[in-house]
Amino acid sequence: MMGLEEPRKENFLLQFCDVMRSFLKYTGMIVTVKTKEELIMAFNLRNRSFLTLSDFNKREMEYMLNLAEDLKKAKYAGTEAKNLEGKNIALIFEKSSTRTRCSFEVGAKDEGAHVTYLGPSGSHIGHKESVKDTARVLGGMFDGIEYRGFSQRNVETLAKYSGVPVWNGLTDEDHPTQVLADFLTAHEVLKKPYEDIKFGFVGDGQDNVSNALMLGAAVMGMEYHVVTPKELNPTKEVLDKANAIAKETGAKIVVSNDVKEDVKGMDVIYADVWVSMGESDDMWEKRINLLKPYQVTMDVMKATENPNVLFEHCLPAFHNLDTEVGKEIYKKFGLKEMEVTDEVFESKHSVVFREAENRMHTIKAVMVATLGEQG
Numbered sequence: 001m002m003g004l005e006e007p008r009k010e011n012f013l014l015q016f017c018d019v020m021r022s023f024l025k026y027t028g029m030i031v032t033v034k035t036k037e038e039l040i041m042a043f044n045l046r047n048r049s050f051l052t053l054s055d056f057n058k059r060e061m062e063y064m065l066n067l068a069e070d071l072k073k074a075k076y077a078g079t080e081a082k083n084l085e086g087k088n089i090a091l092i093f094e095k096s097s098t099r100t101r102c103s104f105e106v107g108a109k110d111e112g113a114h115v116t117y118l119g120p121s122g123s124h125i126g127h128k129e130s131v132k133d134t135a136r137v138l139g140g141m142f143d144g145i146e147y148r149g150f151s152q153r154n155v156e157t158l159a160k161y162s163g164v165p166v167w168n169g170l171t172d173e174d175h176p177t178q179v180l181a182d183f184l185t186a187h188e189v190l191k192k193p194y195e196d197i198k199f200g201f202v203g204d205g206q207d208n209v210s211n212a213l214m215l216g217a218a219v220m221g222m223e224y225h226v227v228t229p230k231e232l233n234p235t236k237e238v239l240d241k242a243n244a245i246a247k248e249t250g251a252k253i254v255v256s257n258d259v260k261e262d263v264k265g266m267d268v269i270y271a272d273v274w275v276s277m278g279e280s281d282d283m284w285e286k287r288i289n290l291l292k293p294y295q296v297t298m299d300v301m302k303a304t305e306n307p308n309v310l311f312e313h314c315l316p317a318f319h320n321l322d323t324e325v326g327k328e329i330y331k332k333f334g335l336k337e338m339e340v341t342d343e344v345f346e347s348k349h350s351v352v353f354r355e356a357e358n359r360m361h362t363i364k365a366v367m368v369a370t371l372g373e374q375g
Contacts, residue, residue, distance in 0.1 A: 082112030094149030107364035
């Protein structure tokens with residue numbers, strides 16, 4: 001039998017998608033594939049790794065975000081399908097985690113997968129066994145691998161040699177799964193198209209979350225401001241990569257050192273911790289002195305001149321003295337609050353806990369898109 005000519009193939013796919021969409025809507029099922037283009041794109045995401053947002057285009061990111069919305073609705077409705085039934089997933093954590101670990105474990109279980117957790121002392125990766133060798137070992141046992149650790153090179157090596165999808169749960173340079181949750185949360189609350197949402201990151205411009213936000217905003221055609229001390233301006237490498245993408249997508253990337261002036265018009269103000277745990281007291285003191293003028297206060301929120309501005313944070317946040325670390329910081333440096341005040345954190349502007357929940361839905365979407373039957 002002769003194959004369909006190309007125009008007839010496209011028409012058939014469009015008609016097929018229309019019929020299936022109508023049928024699924026009629027039966028009350030969740031619809032994630034809406035057009036021929038999305039159908040084709042969905043197949044293209046199968047077996048892809050998720051290492052950094054600059055590896056994807058706008059349509060691919062929108063597909064994952066739309067899928068996350070659909071999977072979230074399905075979870076709330078109790079109509080989840082087991083898109084990862086029979087899959088085995090390895091979770092490698094060289095760093096401690098609450099949201100990322102729980103999101104992968106709960107998300108995988110919801111979709112029917114089995115997970116194996118390998119903590120800081122649970123594997124030989126990079127110590128007794130090279131990352132390359134570990135990749136080939138785990139790739140022969142598992143269908144997908146998540147990595148949360150220090151080196152971006154490690155997650156790239158895992159992806160290169162494992163032969164299965166690898167997902168970046170965080171490195172010192174990047175945090176792409178976090179940004180999907182950040183974008184989805186803003187989109188849900190503001191009811192705006194992604195390209196119309198303006199993000200302002202206030203704090204350390206070399207932070208891994210800021211790097212990921214910048215790249216994600218560039219891909220999505222968004223406006224993104226980094227408001228930071230000059231000493232902590234984004235690295236040339238990340239900024240050049242973001243600007244190159246922005247030229248293609250129409251995104252606007254702004255680096256500034258003036259808080260009050262350059263948060264005007266923002267839809268979202270974003271903050272992250274100033275110093276990683278384990279740093280010396282000298283480093284803490286240096287960073288606090290540098291970043292204290294960039295604390296997100298209610299005055300910063302008002303400076304946006306946007307009454308509906310949102311506050312986002314990847315968490316955990318040092319906004320009071322309710323933690324051992326918070327008490328230690330107060331004892332040594334006299335600060336009751338750090339990157340964000342308690343007033344902002346607990347205000348109507350704050351969507352941090354919705355954002356935290358959306359980590360699970362977006363991570364689930366990444367796994368399903370790259371490993372499941374919908375991918």
